[in-house]
Amino acid sequence: MSDATLLVELLTEELPPKALPRLGETFANTIHNELVVRGLADQGAQVRAFASPRRLAVTIGKVLAEGAGKEVTEKIMPVAVALEEDGTPKAPLLKKLAAKGIPESEIARFERRMDGKAEALFYTSNVPGAKLEEVVSEVINAAIKALPIPKVMRWGAGEALFVRPVHKLVILHGDRVVPGSVLDLVSGKVTRGHRFMSRGEIELANADAYEATLLAEGKVVPCFNERRAQIDKQLTEEAARQQARLGDYADLLDEVSALVEHPTVYVGEFEAEFLAVPQECLILTMRANQKYFPLFDSSGKLLNRFLIVSNMHVQDPGNIVQGNQRVVRPRLADARFFFDTDRKQPLASRVERLGNVVYHNKLGSLLERVERLEQLAGAIAHRLGADQAAAKRAARLAKADLVTEMVGEFPELQGTMGRYYALHDGEGEVVANAVEAHYLPRFAGDKLPEGNVAAAVALAEKLDALVGFFGIGQLPTGDKDPFGLRRAALGVLRILMETPLPLDLAALIDDAATGFGGGLLTEDFKQPLLGFFQERLRNLLRDAGHSVESVDAVLALDPTRMDLVPAKLAAVQAFQALPEAAALAAANKRITNILKKAETAPGEPDVALLEEDAEKALFDQLNAVAPQVRSHFDNGDYTESLRVLAGLRTSVDRFFDEVMVMAEEPLVRANRLALLGALATQMNRVADLSRLSV
Numbered sequence: 001m002s003d004a005t006l007l008v009e010l011l012t013e014e015l016p017p018k019a020l021p022r023l024g025e026t027f028a029n030t031i032h033n034e035l036v037v038r039g040l041a042d043q044g045a046q047v048r049a050f051a052s053p054r055r056l057a058v059t060i061g062k063v064l065a066e067g068a069g070k071e072v073t074e075k076i077m078p079v080a081v082a083l084e085e086d087g088t089p090k091a092p093l094l095k096k097l098a099a100k101g102i103p104e105s106e107i108a109r110f111e112r113r114m115d116g117k118a119e120a121l122f123y124t125s126n127v128p129g130a131k132l133e134e135v136v137s138e139v140i141n142a143a144i145k146a147l148p149i150p151k152v153m154r155w156g157a158g159e160a161l162f163v164r165p166v167h168k169l170v171i172l173h174g175d176r177v178v179p180g181s182v183l184d185l186v187s188g189k190v191t192r193g194h195r196f197m198s199r200g201e202i203e204l205a206n207a208d209a210y211e212a213t214l215l216a217e218g219k220v221v222p223c224f225n226e227r228r229a230q231i232d233k234q235l236t237e238e239a240a241r242q243q244a245r246l247g248d249y250a251d252l253l254d255e256v257s258a259l260v261e262h263p264t265v266y267v268g269e270f271e272a273e274f275l276a277v278p279q280e281c282l283i284l285t286m287r288a289n290q291k292y293f294p295l296f297d298s299s300g301k302l303l304n305r306f307l308i309v310s311n312m313h314v315q316d317p318g319n320i321v322q323g324n325q326r327v328v329r330p331r332l333a334d335a336r337f338f339f340d341t342d343r344k345q346p347l348a349s350r351v352e353r354l355g356n357v358v359y360h361n362k363l364g365s366l367l368e369r370v371e372r373l374e375q376l377a378g379a380i381a382h383r384l385g386a387d388q389a390a391a392k393r394a395a396r397l398a399k400a401d402l403v404t405e406m407v408g409e410f411p412e413l414q415g416t417m418g419r420y421y422a423l424h425d426g427e428g429e430v431v432a433n434a435v436e437a438h439y440l441p442r443f444a445g446d447k448l449p450e451g452n453v454a455a456a457v458a459l460a461e462k463l464d465a466l467v468g469f470f471g472i473g474q475l476p477t478g479d480k481d482p483f484g485l486r487r488a489a490l491g492v493l494r495i496l497m498e499t500p501l502p503l504d505l506a507a508l509i510d511d512a513a514t515g516f517g518g519g520l521l522t523e524d525f526k527q528p529l530l531g532f533f534q535e536r537l538r539n540l541l542r543d544a545g546h547s548v549e550s551v552d553a554v555l556a557l558d559p560t561r562m563d564l565v566p567a568k569l570a571a572v573q574a575f576q577a578l579p580e581a582a583a584l585a586a587a588n589k590r591i592t593n594i595l596k597k598a599e600t601a602p603g604e605p606d607v608a609l610l611e612e613d614a615e616k617a618l619f620d621q622l623n624a625v626a627p628q629v630r631s632h633f634d635n636g637d638y639t640e641s642l643r644v645l646a647g648l649r650t651s652v653d654r655f656f657d658e659v660m661v662m663a664e665e666p667l668v669r670a671n672r673l674a675l676l677g678a679l680a681t682q683m684n685r686v687a688d689l690s691r692l693s694v
Contacts, residue, residue, distance in 0.1 A: 266324075397418060
């Protein structure tokens with residue numbers, strides 16, 4: 001059976017750029033998988049995905065025109081139901097044969113064998129392999145259905161639905177057109193290249209010639225990754241010629257790679273006078289609105305030059321460059337106008353306008369929220385010994401830039417513009433920096449606020465949201481988190497743990513709750529919120545590479561001092577490396593189980609009630625090491641605290657070997673439980689060591 005490369009191409013109008021890489025990969029992989037299932041391609045076949053602004057395509061090597069036939073055995077029915085005692089077929093069997101199209105003469109070939117406790121008839125037949133031309137439309141439709149497309153559209157007079165109108169369908173197996181119909185289109189071997197630079201419609205000689213033909217005759221680089229690499233190379237080379245840097249441009253590179261089919265990089269510039277506007281505004285304007293790549297000097301300062309990724313390659317790019325410069329100039333002028341206009345009014349004077357902006361219908365306006373943030377930021381600053389007045393002032397101004405012209409046009413600049421305007425108003429760097437940093441960290445891996453004042457305001461911003469929404473019952477559910485509470489909780493944890501800050505999370509939640517009016521928050525929100533924090537912390541620590549056992553051991557004690565968690569984890573991991581660790585963890589688990597069954601909570605052990613030498617030895621050694629354990633714990637040396645406890649292993653092993661804990665005498669039994677309780681208290685100061693036992 002002959003095999004050849006299969007090409008499938010959908011020629012479309014401009015596809016959504018941010019989704020393009022996923023569309024291309026999903027289209028190619030689904031077609032390949034569907035062919036593998038039908039026996040027409042190997043799992044290890046060479047698959048090449050193509051995705052450009054106006055096409056999705058794939059080539060798959062060594063696809064069969066017809067798959068190999070195979071034997072299929074199926075159960076027909078139990079013998080007792082199918083045949084009379086003399087072997088004559090009964091009516092149910094004849095009816096089933098007719099339904100399946102099996103001739104009655106085939107009954108003689110049926111095999112009898114046991115199926116569970118009953119004998120049944122089985123029929124083995126040769127099933128022909130799938131034919132490519134018969135299944136190719138079904139395969140392509142399955143790939144289209146699998147595409148991650150949130151919305152589809154209908155075009156023309158047809159009934160086809162797709163993310164964008166589709167104008168041509170190419171299905172080539174080697175040099176042969178495979179008949180097929182998809183999205184109201186009939187397959188052929190003619191495609192189109194670049195919208196302006198192509199020589200017109202292009203007839204493909206064969207599937208293997210697809211990429212080279214499109215590049216040579218159509219002026220299209222069809223592979224997304226290849227196109228991205230070409231753009232990246234041109235950008236870096238041109239930036240070097242300009243003696244400039246590109247900054248962080250990976251996301252924009254992905255987007256631009258999905259907007260052009262024949263990329264060429266040119267240099268544009270704008271008037272240096274625009275550099276008086278904060279560079280964040282200009283960068284956002286160029287990147288977000290125009291898809292230009294700003295250039296920076298070695299210190300990170302914006303230059304008045306930028307790189308353009310054009311979809312055209314021409315000998316004289318003057319018109320292209322000048323056209324792009326004309327387009328960007330009004331955008332930069334708008335940014336300058338917004339900046340100049342906003343500075344005419346002090347940031348502080350805008351705060352009252354936040355009273356007209358609803359934060360949440362139950363939690364009040366943004367002004368009411370700002371007043372809560374003032375109070376909470378001041379309380380947190382007091383706990384840190386930081387400048388309370390600066391923290392309260394920064395919290396007062398933190399949301400004021402939301403009602404400026406610049407942030408109204410560019411919401412991504414909230415906080416950033418607040419800092420510029422605060423500095424312009426003479427607020428001072430500590431306050432201005434805290435205004436900008438109060439949103440930090442915005443995402444996983446983002447930087448943290450620097451300084452205690454900024455940390456206080458950032459914590460206040462997140463804790464107010466968490467307490468408020470948990471307090472009115474607006475908790476995240478499943479993958480829905482409309483108020484960003486998971487992100488806020490992770491931000492609080494990272495600030496407390498990584499800065500680090502000596503603050504108790506439970507106390508901070510209480511501080512935040514005092515800012516809300518009486519009766520607004522439910523009485524039982526605190527424990528669910530602490531549990532929510534603990535689950536975020538568990539995931540955060542596991543993602544950081546800590547073992548499940550060590551994380552569970554530390555979090556089992558419900559810690560609320562996040563700054564101490566890393567040291568406790570390190571201590572547990574060091575403890576696990578000790579030779580005594582496994583035995584002590586197992587003993588701790590045994591102690592935990594015994595104490596759970598006790599009728600009353602154990603008190604203090606009484607030396608006068610100790611009878612066995614083993615329990616006396618454990619009592620004496622525990623009393624000897626307890627002061628050291630407490631001292632190391634109180635000084636934050638958790639590793640040494642656990643190392644000292646490791647010295648109890650021999651006494652603990654001997655105790656369990658020689659002493660009956662649940663003695664018949666009530667006082668003796670209670671005293672031994674008290675001894676175990678005292679031991680558990682010392683062993684579990686840092687973490688619940690029983691969680692380390694397998």
